[in-house]
Amino acid sequence: MPPLLTLDGLSKSFGAVAALQDVRLELFGGEAHALVGENGAGKSTLVKILAGVYPPDAGTITLDGQPLSLSGPADARSAGIAVIYQEPTLFPDLSVAENIFIGRQPLRSLRRIDLAKMRARAAELFARLGVRLDPDRPARGLSIADQQLVEIAKAISLEARVLVMDEPTAALSGVEVERLFAVTRALRDAGAAVLFISHRFDEVFALCQRITVMRDGRRVSTGVTQSLTVDAVVRQMVGREVSAMFDKQPAAIGEPRLEVRGLTRHGVFADIGFTVHSGEIVALAGLVGAGRSEVIRAIFGIDRRDAGEVLVDGAALPNADTAAAIKAGIALVPEDRRQQGLVMELSVERNATLPRRWALTRAGLLFPGAESRAAATWAQRLQVKAARLTDPVATLSGGNQQKVVLAKWLATAPRVLIVDEPTRGIDVGTKAEVHRLLSTLAADGVAVLMVSSELPEVLGMADRVLVMHEGRLTADIPRARAGEEAVMLAATGQAAAA
Amino acid sequence: MMTVDAPPVRPQTRGARLARRAFLVRELGIALALGLLVAVTFAVNPRFLSAQNIKDLLLGSTILAILAVGQAIVVITRNVDLSVGSILGLSAFATGALFVAAPGTPIAVMLLAGVALGAVLGAVNGGLIATAKVPALVVTLGTLYVFRGLDYMWATGRQINAADMPPGFLRMGTDTVLGMPVLALFAAAVLIAVGYYLRHYRGGRELYAIGSDPAAARLSGIPAGRRVFAAFVASGALAGLAGVLHAARFGTIDANAGLGSELNVVAAVVVGGVAIFGGSGSVYGAALGAVLLTTIRAALPVLGISPFWQGAAVGALILAAIGLDRALSARVARSLRERNVTHV
Numbered sequence: 001m002p003p004l005l006t007l008d009g010l011s012k013s014f015g016a017v018a019a020l021q022d023v024r025l026e027l028f029g030g031e032a033h034a035l036v037g038e039n040g041a042g043k044s045t046l047v048k049i050l051a052g053v054y055p056p057d058a059g060t061i062t063l064d065g066q067p068l069s070l071s072g073p074a075d076a077r078s079a080g081i082a083v084i085y086q087e088p089t090l091f092p093d094l095s096v097a098e099n100i101f102i103g104r105q106p107l108r109s110l111r112r113i114d115l116a117k118m119r120a121r122a123a124e125l126f127a128r129l130g131v132r133l134d135p136d137r138p139a140r141g142l143s144i145a146d147q148q149l150v151e152i153a154k155a156i157s158l159e160a161r162v163l164v165m166d167e168p169t170a171a172l173s174g175v176e177v178e179r180l181f182a183v184t185r186a187l188r189d190a191g192a193a194v195l196f197i198s199h200r201f202d203e204v205f206a207l208c209q210r211i212t213v214m215r216d217g218r219r220v221s222t223g224v225t226q227s228l229t230v231d232a233v234v235r236q237m238v239g240r241e242v243s244a245m246f247d248k249q250p251a252a253i254g255e256p257r258l259e260v261r262g263l264t265r266h267g268v269f270a271d272i273g274f275t276v277h278s279g280e281i282v283a284l285a286g287l288v289g290a291g292r293s294e295v296i297r298a299i300f301g302i303d304r305r306d307a308g309e310v311l312v313d314g315a316a317l318p319n320a321d322t323a324a325a326i327k328a329g330i331a332l333v334p335e336d337r338r339q340q341g342l343v344m345e346l347s348v349e350r351n352a353t354l355p356r357r358w359a360l361t362r363a364g365l366l367f368p369g370a371e372s373r374a375a376a377t378w379a380q381r382l383q384v385k386a387a388r389l390t391d392p393v394a395t396l397s398g399g400n401q402q403k404v405v406l407a408k409w410l411a412t413a414p415r416v417l418i419v420d421e422p423t424r425g426i427d428v429g430t431k432a433e434v435h436r437l438l439s440t441l442a443a444d445g446v447a448v449l450m451v452s453s454e455l456p457e458v459l460g461m462a463d464r465v466l467v468m469h470e471g472r473l474t475a476d477i478p479r480a481r482a483g484e485e486a487v488m489l490a491a492t493g494q495a496a497a498a
Numbered sequence: 499m500m501t502v503d504a505p506p507v508r509p510q511t512r513g514a515r516l517a518r519r520a521f522l523v524r525e526l527g528i529a530l531a532l533g534l535l536v537a538v539t540f541a542v543n544p545r546f547l548s549a550q551n552i553k554d555l556l557l558g559s560t561i562l563a564i565l566a567v568g569q570a571i572v573v574i575t576r577n578v579d580l581s582v583g584s585i586l587g588l589s590a591f592a593t594g595a596l597f598v599a600a601p602g603t604p605i606a607v608m609l610l611a612g613v614a615l616g617a618v619l620g621a622v623n624g625g626l627i628a629t630a631k632v633p634a635l636v637v638t639l640g641t642l643y644v645f646r647g648l649d650y651m652w653a654t655g656r657q658i659n660a661a662d663m664p665p666g667f668l669r670m671g672t673d674t675v676l677g678m679p680v681l682a683l684f685a686a687a688v689l690i691a692v693g694y695y696l697r698h699y700r701g702g703r704e705l706y707a708i709g710s711d712p713a714a715a716r717l718s719g720i721p722a723g724r725r726v727f728a729a730f731v732a733s734g735a736l737a738g739l740a741g742v743l744h745a746a747r748f749g750t751i752d753a754n755a756g757l758g759s760e761l762n763v764v765a766a767v768v769v770g771g772v773a774i775f776g777g778s779g780s781v782y783g784a785a786l787g788a789v790l791l792t793t794i795r796a797a798l799p800v801l802g803i804s805p806f807w808q809g810a811a812v813g814a815l816i817l818a819a820i821g822l823d824r825a826l827s828a829r830v831a832r833s834l835r836e837r838n839v840t841h842v
C-alpha cells in the first residue's frame with residue numbers, strides 16, 4: 001500500500017539552530033504513527049511545517065502521490081490535514097463552539113452563521129469525547145486540559161484524512177486519554193492517517209502501529225511497534241542509557257509545614273483538609289475537572305476561598321493574598337505556562353529570575369551578571385536547550401519552556417513547593433531529573449505538593465496520595481498501599497478508600 | 499478498561515450564563531448612565547427634554563456615533579485608527595468642493611463619493627499597516643497629519659459656505675422623518691447593518707478572533723492581513739460618510755472640519771465597552787458611548803457646571819468605564835474558573 005502522506009528531505013533552521021535536517025516520514029491511511037524525541041528534537045517544527053505554518057527550507061510533502069505546497073494553515077486544512085498544536089490556540093473571547101468552527105461555521109440563508117446548528121454540532125462532538133462542556137461559554141478561563149479537549153473536538157470535527165496531534169494528552173488523565181484514543185481509533189479505522197506525539201510511552205505503545213524516533217533534528221529510526229520496547233526507544237531517543245523512572249530517595253518526615261483545613265470554594269470544591277510535612281511529597285490525583293488545580297490556586301491565594309484556612313509553619317495565611325503566600329515561603333509552578341508561568345517575549349534568563357529579582361539586587365539595582373549566573377545554574381541543571389539564555393522564551397520548544405518555569409520557582413528556595421503538572425511535555429531524561437530534584441528538595445526539608453495526571457509519576461514520587469473527585473477529597477492513601485487501582489477507583493468516585 | 503459511572507448531570511456553569519449576560523450588563527450600564535444623566539438634567543431644567551433639544555442631541559450624536567462604529571470595527575481587531583478626524587475633514591471639504599464645481603450633483607452621488615474617498619484613505623492606512631508591519635497607532639498617527647495636510651493644501655484657507663451647496667442637501671442635515679432626524683436614521687442604519695454583520699457573518703466573527711489572539715488567528719488559517727485591511731477600509735468609508743453628513747449639518751466647511759475628533763471617537767468606543775486590546779465589545783456599545791458623551795456635553799451647561807469641567811467629566815467617565823470593565827471581567831473570569839468539565 002502506498003503511503004497517504006510522505007515527507008521527504010525536510011529541513012528547517014531558525015537562525016543558527018537547525019531544528020530539522022533531512023527528515024523523511026511516511027504516514028499510511030488506517031495507521032497511527034508515533035513521533036518521539038527529546039525536548040527540542042524538532043517534533044513540533046515538523047508539525048508546524050505539515051500545518052503550513054512554517055515553509056520548509058528544503059524538502060517535499062506528497063499527499064496521495066501528488067506534491068503538496070502549503071502557503072498557510074488554510075491550505076493544509078483544505079488538503080485534509082487537521083492539526084492539534086502543542087500550545088492551545090484558542091480565542092479567549094469567543095465561545096467554545098465558535099472556537100471549534102471558526103472560519104467554517106455552518107451557514108443558513110444569506111450566508112449567515114447558523115448558531116443553533118453550530119451549538120448542536122459542538123455538543124455532539126463533546127458527547128463523542130464523553131465530556132460535558134458548555135458550547136456557549138467563552139474559552140477564557142478554561143483549564144489547560146479543557147483547552148486541549150476543545151482543540152481535540154476542533155480537530156476531529158474536520159473529518160480530516162491526516163490527523164496530527166502534538167502532545168494532546170499532556171494535561172489529560174487516564175479517563176480522558178482513553179476517550180481520546182477511542183475516537184482516534186475510530187477515525188484511524190475509517191482510513192485516516194494519524195501522527196501522534198507524546199512523551200508518555202504507555203500511550204505511544206497503546207495507540208500506534210509505528211514509531212519514528214528523532215534526535216537533534218534528525219530522524220534516527222522508524223520501526224514497527226510490535227518489534228520495539230520502551231527501553232529500545234528511549235535509548236535511540238537520547239543516544240545513551242537512561243533509567244526512565246527515578247527511584248525516590250527516602251526523606252525524614254518532619255514537622256507539619258503546610259496545613260489546609262476545611263478549604264471551600266462554593267461550587268468548585270468543599271471541605272478540603274490535609275497536611276504536608278517537611279520532607280514529604282504529597283500528590284494530589286484525580287480526573288480532569290476534579291478541582292485539583294483550583295485547590296492549589298486557592299491555597300496560593302490566586303482565588304479567594306469561601307471558607308477554611310491555610311497555615312504555613314503554623315501561621316495562618318490571609319485570604320487571596322499571593323504576596324503573603326510567597327513571603328511565607330510558598331512557590332507555585334502553574335499548569336498553564338503561557339498565561340501564568342512565563343513572559344513569552346522576555347529572555348530565558350530574565351524569566352528564570354523574575355520571582356527573585358529582589359534577592360539579586362544590590363542597593364536596589366539589578367546587576368545583569370548576577371541574573372545570568374543564577375539563570376545559567378538552573379538552566380544547566382534542568383538541561384534547558386536554548387541557543388542562548390538571552391533568547392526570548394517564545395522560541396523554545398514546549399518542553400524547554402516548562403523547564404524554564406520550573407527553574408524560575410526552584411530558584412526562590414521555597415519552604416513549600418506546589419507544582420501543577422510539573423513534567424507536562426518534558427522528555428524522559430529530564431523527567432527523571434525533575435523527579436530527582438523534587439526528591440532532593442524534599443530531603444532538604446521542603447514540603448512538596450504535586451498535582452499530576454500521570455499515574456506512574458504519582459505512584460513513583462508520592463509519600464502519600466490524596467485523591468479528589470468532584471470537588472471533594474475521596475481518599476488519602478499512604479505510599480505503601482497506593483496502587484493504580486486504588487487511585488483510579490477513588491478518582492472516579494467508586495470507592496472511598498481509607 | 500475501567501468503567502466510569504455517570505455523575506449526576508450538573509446544570510451548566512454559572513460562569514457561562516454570567517459571561518453571556520456581561521455583554522448586556524455592559525450596554526445596559528451605559529444606557530442606565532445615560533438615563534440617569536437625562537433624568538437629573540431634566541429635573542433641573544425641564545426644557546432639556548423639549549422636542550427641539552432631543553432633536554439637537556440626536557443630531558449632535560450622529561456623526562460621532564458613525565465614527566465610533568467604524569472605530570469599533572478597528573479596535574475589535576486590536577488596532578486603532580487615529581486618522582478618522584482627518585478623513586472626515588477631507589471628505590467634508592471634498593463634498594463642498596464638488597458642489598462648487600458641479601452644483602447639480604445628486605445627493606446620493608455625493609454620499610457615495612464621500613464613502614469612496616474615505617474607503618480609499620482607509621485603504622492607504624490598511625495597506626501601510628499590512629506592508630510596513632508598523633503598528634496601526636503609528637501609521638494612523640502619521641496619516642492623521644498627512645490627510646489633514648492634504649486638506650489644508652487643497653483648501654488654501656478657503657471656506658465653503660451654505661450658499662455654495664444646494665438647499666436640498668442642507669435640509670438633509672435638519673429634516674426629520676416621523677420626528678427622527680434624517681441623519682440619525684443614517685447612523686441607525688449603519689449601526690444595525692454593521693452590528694448584524696459582526697454577529698452573524700464569518701468575516702465578522704473573524705475580526706473578533708483576530709483581536710482576541712492574533713497568533714492563534716494565524717495558526718487557525720484566518721486571513722488576518724486581509725481582514726484587518728478590510729476593517730480599516732470600513733472605518734475610512736464610515737469616516738467619509740460622516741464627512742458628507744458633517745457638510746450637510748453645518749453648511750460651512752473649512753479645512754478644520756473634524757479637527758481633533760479622533761480622541762472623542764476613541765473615548766466613545768472605550769466608554770462603550772469595546773476592549774482597547776481587542777476581541778470584545780460591540781458597535782452598539784460604541785454608539786451608546788457616543789450618545790452618552792454628546793449628552794454630557796449638552797447637559798453640563800444646563801446643570802450649571804462650568805465648561806472647564808467638561809473635559810474632566812469625560813475623563814472621569816472613561817476611567818469609570820474602564821473600572822467597570824475590569825470589575826465585570828474579573829467577576830466573569832472568577833466564575834468561569836469554576837469546574838467546567840464534567841464526565842458523562
Ligand SMILES: Nc1ncnc2c1ncn2[C@@H]1O[C@H](COP(=O)(O)OP(=O)(O)OP(=O)(O)O)[C@@H](O)[C@H]1O
Pocket residue numbers: 014017018019037038039040041042043044045046086385386387394395396397398399400425427
Ligand atoms: N520560532 C522559533 N525561533 C527560533 N528557534 C525555534 C523556533 N521554534 C523552534 N525553535 C527551536 O527549534 C528546536 C526544535 O524545537 P521543537 O519545538 O520542534 O522541539 P520539540 O521536539 O517539539 O520539543 P518538545 O518535546 O519540547 O515539544 C528547538 O531548539 C527550538 O528552540
Ligand SMILES: [Mg+2]
Pocket residue numbers: 043044045086166397398399
Ligand atoms: Mg514540541
